[in-house]
Amino acid sequence: MNYFSSDFKLGILGGGQLGKMLLFDTRKFDIQTYVLDPSDEAPSKIACNKFFQGDLMDYETVYNFGKQVDVLTFEIELVNLEALTQLENEGLKVYPSPKTLKGIQNKGVQKQFYANNNIPTAPFERFENLESLKSKISDLKLPFVWKCTEFGYDGNGVKIVRQVSDLDTLPNVECIAETMVPFKNELAVIVVRNPSGEMKTYPVVEMEFHPEANQVEYVICPARIDDKVAEKARAIALNVSEKFNHVGLLAVEMFQTADDEILVNEVAPRPHNSGHYSIEASYTSQFENHLRAILDLPLGNTDSKVAGVMVNLVGAEGFSGDVVYENIETILGWNGVTPHIYGKKQTRPFRKMGHVTIVNEDMAEARRIAQEVKNNIRVISN
Amino acid sequence: MNYFSSDFKLGILGGGQLGKMLLFDTRKFDIQTYVLDPSDEAPSKIACNKFFQGDLMDYETVYNFGKQVDVLTFEIELVNLEALTQLENEGLKVYPSPKTLKGIQNKGVQKQFYANNNIPTAPFERFENLESLKSKISDLKLPFVWKCTEFGYDGNGVKIVRQVSDLDTLPNVECIAETMVPFKNELAVIVVRNPSGEMKTYPVVEMEFHPEANQVEYVICPARIDDKVAEKARAIALNVSEKFNHVGLLAVEMFQTADDEILVNEVAPRPHNSGHYSIEASYTSQFENHLRAILDLPLGNTDSKVAGVMVNLVGAEGFSGDVVYENIETILGWNGVTPHIYGKKQTRPFRKMGHVTIVNEDMAEARRIAQEVKNNIRVISN
Numbered sequence: 227m228n229y230f231s232s233d234f235k236l237g238i239l240g241g242g243q244l245g246k247m248l249l250f251d252t253r254k255f256d257i258q259t260y261v262l263d264p265s266d267e268a269p270s271k272i273a274c275n276k277f278f279q280g281d282l283m284d285y286e287t288v289y290n291f292g293k294q295v296d297v298l299t300f301e302i303e304l305v306n307l308e309a310l311t312q313l314e315n316e317g318l319k320v321y322p323s324p325k326t327l328k329g330i331q332n333k334g335v336q337k338q339f340y341a342n343n344n345i346p347t348a349p350f351e352r353f354e355n356l357e358s359l360k361s362k363i364s365d366l367k368l369p370f371v372w373k374c375t376e377f378g379y380d381g382n383g384v385k386i387v388r389q390v391s392d393l394d395t396l397p398n399v400e401c402i403a404e405t406m407v408p409f410k411n412e413l414a415v416i417v418v419r420n421p422s423g424e425m426k427t428y429p430v431v432e433m434e435f436h437p438e439a440n441q442v443e444y445v446i447c448p449a450r451i452d453d454k455v456a457e458k459a460r461a462i463a464l465n466v467s468e469k470f471n472h473v474g475l476l477a478v479e480m481f482q483t484a485d486d487e488i489l490v491n492e493v494a495p496r497p498h499n500s501g502h503y504s505i506e507a508s509y510t511s512q513f514e515n516h517l518r519a520i521l522d523l524p525l526g527n528t529d530s531k532v533a534g535v536m537v538n539l540v541g542a543e544g545f546s547g548d549v550v551y552e553n554i555e556t557i558l559g560w561n562g563v564t565p566h567i568y569g570k571k572q573t574r575p576f577r578k579m580g581h582v583t584i585v586n587e588d589m590a591e592a593r594r595i596a597q598e599v600k601n602n603i604r605v606i607s608n
Numbered sequence: 609m610n611y612f613s614s615d616f617k618l619g620i621l622g623g624g625q626l627g628k629m630l631l632f633d634t635r636k637f638d639i640q641t642y643v644l645d646p647s648d649e650a651p652s653k654i655a656c657n658k659f660f661q662g663d664l665m666d667y668e669t670v671y672n673f674g675k676q677v678d679v680l681t682f683e684i685e686l687v688n689l690e691a692l693t694q695l696e697n698e699g700l701k702v703y704p705s706p707k708t709l710k711g712i713q714n715k716g717v718q719k720q721f722y723a724n725n726n727i728p729t730a731p732f733e734r735f736e737n738l739e740s741l742k743s744k745i746s747d748l749k750l751p752f753v754w755k756c757t758e759f760g761y762d763g764n765g766v767k768i769v770r771q772v773s774d775l776d777t778l779p780n781v782e783c784i785a786e787t788m789v790p791f792k793n794e795l796a797v798i799v800v801r802n803p804s805g806e807m808k809t810y811p812v813v814e815m816e817f818h819p820e821a822n823q824v825e826y827v828i829c830p831a832r833i834d835d836k837v838a839e840k841a842r843a844i845a846l847n848v849s850e851k852f853n854h855v856g857l858l859a860v861e862m863f864q865t866a867d868d869e870i871l872v873n874e875v876a877p878r879p880h881n882s883g884h885y886s887i888e889a890s891y892t893s894q895f896e897n898h899l900r901a902i903l904d905l906p907l908g909n910t911d912s913k914v915a916g917v918m919v920n921l922v923g924a925e926g927f928s929g930d931v932v933y934e935n936i937e938t939i940l941g942w943n944g945v946t947p948h949i950y951g952k953k954q955t956r957p958f959r960k961m962g963h964v965t966i967v968n969e970d971m972a973e974a975r976r977i978a979q980e981v982k983n984n985i986r987v988i989s990n
Binding site for chain 1: 610638656896906932952962
């Protein structure tokens with residue numbers, strides 16, 4: 227198959243910032259892209275070859291979109307699985323496969339998959355809904371982590387239950403109760419795998435949390451951990467990707483426990499926030515490698531050229547409206563600082579508006595500049 | 609001025625591959641772009657915010673386009689200078705300035721500028737046309753280099769005159785006759801300068817020629833030359849940029865003579881083929897720095913993360929039609945290899961269709977892989 231400057235068409239479900247960054251590489255290789263997204267203001271709209279506005283959860287919309295392309299991928303998991311399955315049954319290449327996605331979309335199913343495949347993960351119980359959890363509350367040890375199994379992302383749909391009354395605020399949906407594991411680090415490994423079975427992992431990254439707000443502040447590559455722990459994390463991530471028979475990028479989020487065990491938290495079958503640093507720091511960005519993987523091209527080198535730290539740009543509290551990136555000119559003056567502005571015109575509190583990558587030969591220096599970036603830039607409105 | 613996710617509009621004259629690569633960075637920063645190009649199939653067409661088809665040499669077309677934007681730049685020198693001058697007079701920010709461009713567009717004027725400003729360059733004579741050159745042929749020492757002063761690029765419009773009869777094949781246009789200087793290296797330095805006067809140079813690159821075909825085969829960064837020669841080249845390039853009062857990127861092409869003198873050959877007031885390696889090898893690509901410069905933002909770090917070698921992809925002789933990149937899958941399997949496909953659907957002999965960058969910590973290894981790339985990939989048609 228000739229992908230380059232040809233009639234080949236890659237379909238992408240979702241046109242958000244992940245899709246936008248993926249399009250940098252489809253454009254670089256001149257691979258034709260069709261994008262489907264519900265929003266007329268999707269960040270991917272202007273750099274794809276053809277944009278379709280429509281509901282990603284609607285069977286007909288997704289099916290009809292899929293019929294127009296040669297390979298289909300997605301940048302968001304919340305897509306109509308039945309349409310993907312039908313398209314695959316009809317011979318379309320859908321990567322990652324709907325079979326894989328099915329094991330991931332529902333967090334209960336995902337956790338069960340780890341348990342069935344001897345992949346280390348925190349102990350858990352599955353519940354059909356909150357009522358059934360409540361009926362077994364006496365079997366659960368407080369505190370525990372409640373997670374809704376569907377449609378949760380970015381901390382949405384996760385809650386620490388410290389006392390029984392905390393349950394009162396939760397929705398009556400399918401859920402899991404997970405043992406709270408004390409961990410010293412939250413890590414992630416991105417695996418890339420193509421249909422021929424070639425696999426590579428990116429270095430282990432570390433999510434550094436704000437000591438009080440309990441929010442990820444920095445993604446740091448490579449993680450400042452022992453080599454042996456890093457090796458173990460990469461081996462587990464490879465195993466997860468293989469067991470899922472995954473094609474494309476798989477971001478595996480993990481906990482490093484107090485005694486250096488690695489527990490898989492959850493996965494994302496697509497380019498991921500924890501891999502954004504790769505655009506500037508790696509020989510091959512996560513987006514380019516996703517593209518290579520789903521087209522069954524040889525995978526690119528996942529090593530880093532330099533140390534990288536990533537800071538998310540989220541809307542500041544108290545501001546809604548036309549976005550202004552306060553002090554962006556200031557941070558552009560610092561060494562190795564690259565802002566990525568996703569292209570959303572309106573800011574809202576905590577909305578993901580962009581990210582900033584800081585690269586440097588010296589990790590300590592990158593980390594220091596990242597803190598300065600964090601202290602200076604603010605996403606506000608006029 | 610707020611450039612990011614705002615109503616600000618950057619106008620770009622020309623929508624070729626240089627414009628296409630510039631758009632990666634306008635998109636990254638979410639800066640709105642309007643592009644004017646004569647071709648409906650311009651590579652920049654799909655990633656700009658608004659595309660206009662029109663003649664870049666036509667006064668009205670360029671003037672009307674300029675009236676719609678807040679800052680105007682170009683990715684090709686062959687644009688209507690009078691329109692740019694008028695727009696600047698009316699208060700539009702045009703970078704590089706038409707005054708600068710005027711000193712560059714005509715090679716006779718450009719050479720005279722070097723002579724007037726004590727910038728080292730090969731000795732030359734200017735002639736109104738070929739007839740007047742012929743009338744003074746007895747004063748010229750053979751061999752010499754004939755150059756037409758306008759509309760020549762990529763070796764077009766340059767010819768070595770070894771005997772008087774060589775003149776018979778040349779057009780009767782304004783020209784210069786330049787002393788042939790024996791040189792051991794062809795070098796280039798890219799300078800970036802913003803309106804506030806902040807200036808940086810990229811490392812010196814070396815153009816390695818095919819020993820027989822006399823064609824540039826590899827652009828190598830950093831050049832494998834003595835540090836003192838490199839320093840001298842960078843100092844001369846800075847001086848050229850300052851003397852031109854240039855804003856944006858200026859690529860300064862030079863000769864290193866047998867006795868390590870540096871002579872300026874010619875300049876290009878825009879992103880340049882000799883800086884393509886910077887996308888993968890540098891902390892800040894030439895395109896991002898052009899953008900930073902024309903918006904008077906702080907300039908990015910021009911240092912390299914790793915060694916870089918660039919190979920141009922030009923249409924193979926004997927092939928015209930729908931392009932096929934033979935063996936592109938093979939080269940993608942090698943370490944640090946990134947093809948850039950410009951998006952031209954039709955190949956023709958010697959047409960610039962793309963380039964490949966090879967980066968590596970080790971220059972010798974990058975150069976070795978570059979040779980393998982060159983030996984394997986072919987731009988052909990079905």
